[in-house]
Amino acid sequence: MSESEFGSASIYRILKKAGAERVGDDAIIEMKNALEDIGVKIGQKAAELANHAGRRTVKGADIKLAVKTFLEK
């Protein structure tokens, strides 16, 4: 059992929504790990941006800019 933050049913629905005909169990596990990893990376950038703006609270705008920076890389 994986101890991911994300539930298998949610990941399964996302993969079906993305057009997957069938989804292997290993795909669910990989996807959970990948999304959690990406989430932490975006969070790190966002925390850095909040800090840069002199705030202790990470806001939506920090996440938005962090995602943008992350995807541009």
Next chain:
Amino acid sequence: MSESEFGSASIYRILKKAGAERVGDDAIIEMKNALEDIGVKIGQKAAELANHAGRRTVKGADIKLAVKTFLEK
């Protein structure tokens, strides 16, 4: 209320793990949307890769390669 696939508590923990001191409610919502969006994009690539390999089932290897391609972009 947002109808994301991801729970607020999970997203909060990911942001804390990433180093956020405090987390605004709007940050949680942005993060849910961003991760679901990224998940669908990775899933689309993975489904395409499975199809390319002559499979109807998306496997872990498809996700791995899709994530790699996604992050390289």
